[in-house]
Structures are given as structure tokens and as C-alpha cells.
Amino acid sequence: MDEALLRSLTPSVLAVLVRRGADFAAAEDAMQEALLEAVRVWPTDPPRDAKGWLITVAWRRFLDASRAETARRRREDLLDQEPAPGPAAAAVDDTLQLYFLCAHPSLTPSSAVALTLRAVGGLTTRQIAQAYLVPEATMAQRISRAKRTVSGVRFDQPGDVATVLRVLYLVFNEGYSGDVDLAAEAIRLTRQLAAAIDHPEVSGLLALMLLHHARRAARTAPDGSLVPLAEQDRGRWDTGSIAEGVHILQTALARDRLGEFQAQAAVAALHADAPTAAETDWVQIVEWYDELVRLTDSPVVRLNRAVAVGEADGPRAGLAALAALDDSIPRHTAVAAYLHERDGALATAAQLYAEAARKAPNLAERDHLTRQAARLNAR
Known part of the structure; x- marks a missing residue:
């Protein structure tokens, strides 16, 4: 049984079911039943067209699960009337629709990430929970809520590519935990998106x-x-x-x-x-940060620009750029410590490193900043 093949086919099959009229939760239930049937049947009777087989079986499971005969007939009638796009166009449209659905603006960022990993990435709920270091039951509830939120959503306008990219970047920044390498998974999914949209x-x-x-x-x-x-x-x-x-x-x-x-x-x-x-060409890096400020006006971008200015034009120029920013920006104190150290104010830098360590968002960063403070105090 080729598990990698099943995983790669899951998002496109799920998207076909949604496009045909199944709501998201029902489509995924049908998809899971089809996968179980594939595990049972394929080792002895592999299909010639794996994707077509999964679509057929999953669609039948969805129809079987439909309680009202009139609802079933209505969906079938709509499907019969639907113009059939070319295979390549359909595959691209289906893949994009699933990305847009999982990054729907009605979802919170954490829910959008979890749903993307589940539906597009094909990860199990347990794998996602382990990656985020939360109980499986908690992640199952998060994904279920997300599926209920997007059930019934239809795309009458183009999806927002920027929202999809933000979700994928959130996945990438989670990095690695447990047995799931989310950074590698984000790269895989972004490659898939790049193949589907220019x-x-x-x-x-x-x-x-x-x-x-x-x-x-x-x-x-x-x-x-x-x-x-x-x-x-x-x-x-x-x-x-x-x-x-x-x-x-x-x-x-x-x-x-x-x-x-x-x-x-x-x-x-x-x-x-x-x-x-x-x-390092810090002058050119400052120029790119100027472009980023123009594009986003993000406080974090301005903070990173202050570091680059400190490298390109000296620490006092960096501190001047930093002084114009709100000191509540994450890692502001750590940047101030670094620039003060570069300027020779070691006692001030040591105090700021210690303060930054107390504000650090994770243990590794806290330990690093604590060591920086200890290094300067030792001098």
C-alpha cells in the first residue's frame, strides 16, 4: 500500500466532493471511508486510476450517507447539469478551492492552520496534535469546529491568495515538533500551491x-x-x-x-x-526593509530594519531608528541590548539582555539571552 500516494491524492479528491455539492464535514467523512476501503482492497486489486477510484467510492459513500432522497436527487441533478471542465483545469480549480476553503476568513489563524494540515496536508489529527503539543481530543475539537464553520461555504468570488500564504507561513514558522516536521510540510504544500497557481x-x-x-x-x-x-x-x-x-x-x-x-x-x-x-551587504538589506515598510508598515519589519541600520550605519544609527518604535514590540528589548553592546555600553546591554530573557517567548530564546547577559556581566 502506497501511503504517500493516498496522502497526495486526498486533497484533490476532497476538493472534488466539495465542488460537487458536499459540505466539508460530510465530504471528509466520505473521504475517510474511501481511504479505509482503499487500504482493504488495493493490496490485492490495485486500481488503474487511483484518483478516479477514490472519487467514485467517496462520492458513493457521501450519497449513501445522505438522509433525504430528495437531497440526494437534487445533488445528482446539479452534478449532471454541471459542465465538465478539462481534467487539468479541474485539478487546478479543485486544489485551489481547497486551499481557499481551509484559509477562509471566518476561521481563526490556529483553526485555519489545523484544517489546512488535516485536509490539504493529509496529516492525522494525532500528528497535528503532537506537532502543536496539545492533547489529541483538543485538536479534534478544533478541527471539528473549523469544519463546521466552513461547511456550506461556496465560492462566488475568487479566494484570497494572501490569506492562504499567511496560513502556510504560520505552518512553516511552527518548525519541528514530535514526529511531524511542519517546516518541511509547509514547503511541500507551498510547492503544491505553486504548481496550481501562477x-x-x-x-x-x-x-x-x-x-x-x-x-x-x-x-x-x-x-x-x-x-x-x-x-x-x-x-x-x-x-x-x-x-x-x-x-x-x-x-x-x-x-x-x-x-x-x-x-x-x-x-x-x-x-x-x-x-x-x-x-553581508547590509546597505542593500536596509533598502529591502524600506520596501517592506512601504508594503506592510509592520512594527516587526521596522524593528528588523533598525537592526540592519545598526549594521550598515553603526549602532547609534540603529538605536535612533529603534527609539522611534513602540517598546512593547516583541523582541524590542533584545534588539536594544544588542545595539547597546555594539555601541560599547556593556552594563546597559547586560541589563537589557536580562530583561529580554524574562520576556522571551520560548525556553531556547530565554536561555540564549540569559547567557548573553551573563557573558557581559562576567566582563
Whole structure:
């Protein structure tokens, strides 16, 4: 039994059922029954057309589960009247519809992520729960609520690609926990989306993911502690992923439809291109952050820009840029500590590192900042 094949076919089959008129929850129930039937039948009687087999069986299960005969006939009549698109167009439309459905604006970000992993990614509820370090029952309730929310949703307007990309980026940023590598899963799903839709920001997000993921092996020391970008062993970076990410980014930028993910990927590419931290082109990075500020006006982008200004024009210029920002922005205190250390104010920097450690969002970051404070205090 080819489990990878079943997993890859699940989203497109589920999307066909939804397009034919099944509500989301009923369609997934029918899909799960079809998968169970495939596990039972395929080892001894494999189908010639795996996707067609799954669609046929799942649609029959859905019809069998329909309680009212009139509802069943109405759905069948609508299906008979529906014009049949070409196979390639149908596959693209179905895949996109499922992405848009799972990223529907009526869902919370956490629910949209969970539903995307379940319906598009084909992960089990248990796998998703383990990845998010929550009980399986909790994740099952979250996914059930999400399915109820989107049940009956019909697309009479084009879906919002930007919302889909934000959901995929949330998945990517969860990284790795348990037996599910969410960063790798996000890259897989974004590749799938890029194959279904020709959009420069989809390419920009895929490039950004590949460039960030390329540095993964160098981000932590053997003891699990964080290694800052400037101190990473660049020989451990994945040059294949970097080359692919840069190529995808260059192709997207050539279309002259700049978006925030393309700009973020350009920053990541400049870091990846530098042989050493000292050779980083910080002036050009500041220029890309200026573009990002124009595109998003995000406080976090402005914070990152302050760091880049501190590297390009000196720590006092960075502190001046930082002074214009709200100090409640996450990691503001850590940036202030770093820039003060660069400016030689070691006592102030040590105090700020300690304060930043108390505000850190996770244990690894807290330990890193605590060590920075201890290092300066020791001096």
C-alpha cells in the first residue's frame, strides 16, 4: 500500500466532493471511508486510476450517507447539469478551492492552520496534535469546529491568495515538533500551491521558506542552544536549497509585481549570499526593509530594519531608528541590548539582555539571552 500516494491524492479528491455539492464535514467523512476501503482492497486489486477510484467510492459513500432522497436527487441533478471542465483545469480549480476553503476568513489563524494540515496536508489529527503539543481530543475539537464553520461555504468570488500564504507561513514558522516536521510540510504544500497557481507571491513564499530552511542545521549547537546568524557555521547551510530559493526568487522578481514575501526572501538571499557575516551587504538589506515598510508598515519589519541600520550605519544609527518604535514590540528589548553592546555600553546591554530573557517567548530564546547577559556581566 502506497501511503504517500493516498496522502497526495486526498486533497484533490476532497476538493472534488466539495465542488460537487458536499459540505466539508460530510465530504471528509466520505473521504475517510474511501481511504479505509482503499487500504482493504488495493493490496490485492490495485486500481488503474487511483484518483478516479477514490472519487467514485467517496462520492458513493457521501450519497449513501445522505438522509433525504430528495437531497440526494437534487445533488445528482446539479452534478449532471454541471459542465465538465478539462481534467487539468479541474485539478487546478479543485486544489485551489481547497486551499481557499481551509484559509477562509471566518476561521481563526490556529483553526485555519489545523484544517489546512488535516485536509490539504493529509496529516492525522494525532500528528497535528503532537506537532502543536496539545492533547489529541483538543485538536479534534478544533478541527471539528473549523469544519463546521466552513461547511456550506461556496465560492462566488475568487479566494484570497494572501490569506492562504499567511496560513502556510504560520505552518512553516511552527518548525519541528514530535514526529511531524511542519517546516518541511509547509514547503511541500507551498510547492503544491505553486504548481496550481501562477502567482509571484506564491513563488516568493516558497523561496523564503527554502532560504530559511537551508540554515536549519546550523541554528542550534549540539547542546540545543541557539546559534545566532552571525555565528553560524555556513558550511552547514544547505547550498542546494539556497540555489533553488534564489532561482525561484529571481524568476518572481523579474515579473515586477513585488510583494512582502518576495522582499523577505530577498533579505534572506542576501544573508545566504554572504561568505561570512562580515561580508553581508547590509546597505542593500536596509533598502529591502524600506520596501517592506512601504508594503506592510509592520512594527516587526521596522524593528528588523533598525537592526540592519545598526549594521550598515553603526549602532547609534540603529538605536535612533529603534527609539522611534513602540517598546512593547516583541523582541524590542533584545534588539536594544544588542545595539547597546555594539555601541560599547556593556552594563546597559547586560541589563537589557536580562530583561529580554524574562520576556522571551520560548525556553531556547530565554536561555540564549540569559547567557548573553551573563557573558557581559562576567566582563
